[in-house]
Amino acid sequence: MGLAQRGGRMKAVVIPDVRKDTLRGVVLDNVEPGSTVSTDELYSYNLLTGDGYSHGAVKHGRKEYSWYDYQRRENFHVNTVEGFWKLFKASVRSTHVQISGKHMQRYLDEFTFRASNRHRVNGMFDLLVGAL
Numbered sequence: 001m002g003l004a005q006r007g008g009r010m011k012a013v014v015i016p017d018v019r020k021d022t023l024r025g026v027v028l029d030n031v032e033p034g035s036t037v038s039t040d041e042l043y044s045y046n047l048l049t050g051d052g053y054s055h056g057a058v059k060h061g062r063k064e065y066s067w068y069d070y071q072r073r074e075n076f077h078v079n080t081v082e083g084f085w086k087l088f089k090a091s092v093r094s095t096h097v098q099i100s101g102k103h104m105q106r107y108l109d110e111f112t113f114r115a116s117n118r119h120r121v122n123g124m125f126d127l128l129v130g131a132l
Contacts, residue, residue, distance in 0.1 A: 010116045012088075013030075037053045
């Protein structure tokens with residue numbers, strides 16, 4: 001499951017299923033209460049409004065990729081997360097023959113680190129040298 005802060009950090013978590021309780025746990029652990037959350041139309045995400053989030057669902061089945069709510073003055077899209085998954089999958093295909101589920105979270109942690117530090121000119125190098 002991928003989570004992106006608009007203009008900020010990225011987080012990806014390996015989850016066992018897409019049941020409502022599983023998704024709710026990830027959101028509650030990682031998203032500040034009262035935040036605006038954009039999701040796709042998966043029915044399990046309907047729980048978010050009841051938990052105090054401002055929730056908007058993008059309906060890909062209707063060829064909808066973003067929308068603006070004029071009453072709440074909020075824009076809803078999931079393009080950042082979808083772009084992350086596209087790049088992650090391309091990276092895996094081009095670098096590895098396969099990756100094991102056992103180590104999937106490690107691959108995701110590395111890739112989210114890169115995504116979260118993409119704004120730095122020499123991001124990884126500076127952080128690595130600074131850690132020495």
